Amino acid sequence: MGSAQETHRRKAPLLSMVIPCYNEEPVISQTAAVLEDQLTALMNTGDISSSSFVLFVDDGSSDRTWGIIEELHAKNPTLYRGLKFSHNRGHQNAVYAGLIAALQRDCDAAISMDADLQDDPDAIGRMVDSYRAGNEIVFGVRNNRENDTAFKHFTAEAFYKLMTWMGTDTIPDHADFRLMSRTAIAALSRYSESNLFLRGIVPSLGFTTDKVHYKRGVRVAGESKYPLSKMISFAMEGITSFSVKPLHLVTVAGFISMLGSIAMLIYIIVSVAMGRAVSGWGSMMFSLWFLGGLILISLGIIGEYIGRIYLEAKNRPRYIIEKEL
Incomplete structure (x- = not known):
């Protein structure tokens, strides 16, 4: 060649x-x-x-x-x-x-x-x-x-x-x-x-x-x-086939969430010290929803990779040819 x-x-x-x-x-x-x-x-x-x-x-x-x-x-x-x-x-x-x-x-x-x-x-x-x-x-x-x-x-x-x-x-x-x-x-x-x-x-x-x-x-x-729906599925195939960056992003999101929790704790301490503390319902609900969504997204990303590993581990044929001309 x-x-x-x-x-x-x-x-x-x-x-x-x-x-x-x-x-x-x-x-x-x-x-x-x-x-x-x-x-x-x-x-x-x-x-x-x-x-x-x-x-x-x-x-x-x-x-x-x-x-x-x-x-x-x-x-x-x-x-x-x-x-x-x-x-x-x-x-x-x-x-x-x-x-x-x-x-x-x-x-x-x-x-x-x-x-x-x-x-x-x-x-x-x-x-x-x-x-x-x-x-x-x-x-x-x-x-x-x-x-x-x-x-x-x-x-x-x-x-x-x-x-x-x-x-x-x-x-x-x-x-x-x-x-x-x-x-x-x-x-x-x-x-x-x-x-x-x-x-x-x-x-x-x-x-x-x-x-x-x-x-x-x-x-x-x-x-x-x-x-x-198929375009989204195809995009997911491409992302999970060639990159582990989404898994890195899960780790980064975890650190950001932890920093957010620390910031929330500081806010609560300051509010109590200044006598402006309220029931805290809003901040509590926001934290719960935010962390809950973050956990679900993280589990979903990890699940996508585990699903790919599962399919590869079975080692099934990609296709079966029924007829040939």
């Missing part, structure tokens, strides 16, 4: 497009057609191998998603392939399974991309070009948030700033639209934790990286699979 500074370009890679799918019946046929056009154009220009393919990973869909994947495979078994989970295991596991499958099929590189076509398919060619220039990982980074609500825009920026403050390597405005070389995927395969957060793991792999900026569009059809 060469570096990005090499004058000789890499050979045209055997490319796998990894597309995680969960109840994507309304859009998957259109996604397949768009990707076929993109890959065919790259094959015709000699930028990727003619054996390149699209790998759909069905994350336990309850609609006709897998049936459509089977139909696509029947029409063009070389171009369209599929993996079907026996049960819904989440977006990150679906992406990971597709990347590992690409590695097992001797692909030179794989691009993960959501099925809703919000990520710009025209960026695929630029990602391949960057790979051929020598980069092992190419991140797709959106350059606009025109279609986001003000709330989503604010929470996204806050999340990336929080992750940076906690010392986690993340790429702002990058989701899971990225190219990874065979070398990078092989390194990723050595990460065995159940608590997968690829947006943090992949940047931490090292290697030579690049960014491709693109304009993110609107969802072509169907509904978003990331409502607020």
Whole structure:
């Protein structure tokens, strides 16, 4: 493998497009057609191998998603392939399974991309070009948030700033639209934790990286699979996967609470000495509520980490593949 500074370009890679799918019946046929056009154009220009393919990973869909994947495979078994989970295991596991499958099929590189076509398919060619220039990982980074609500825009920026403050390597405005070389995927395969957060793991792999900026569009059809509750859960996964700072904050909060109690004690002594003491109901209730809330929050943070340890200790498989095309 060469570096990005090499004058000789890499050979045209055997490319796998990894597309995680969960109840994507309304859009998957259109996604397949768009990707076929993109890959065919790259094959015709000699930028990727003619054996390149699209790998759909069905994350336990309850609609006709897998049936459509089977139909696509029947029409063009070389171009369209599929993996079907026996049960819904989440977006990150679906992406990971597709990347590992690409590695097992001797692909030179794989691009993960959501099925809703919000990520710009025209960026695929630029990602391949960057790979051929020598980069092992190419991140797709959106350059606009025109279609986001003000709330989503604010929470996204806050999340990336929080992750940076906690010392986690993340790429702002990058989701899971990225190219990874065979070398990078092989390194990723050595990460065995159940608590997968690829947006943090992949940047931490090292290697030579690049960014491709693109304009993110609107969802072509169907509904978003990331409502607020799932976004919060995903954020918690990222925080607990890469940082123990929340546990440090619990300790700091304990010291602050102790100092607050000392200050309250001094206030009470002074009030009694000056004859201004009242029943103290207000200060007592404030202290009780404050300490009670602090204890519950602390227990909740610690519980989140213990829960992750519990899941890791069981060492259960991340997913089970029911069918493979």
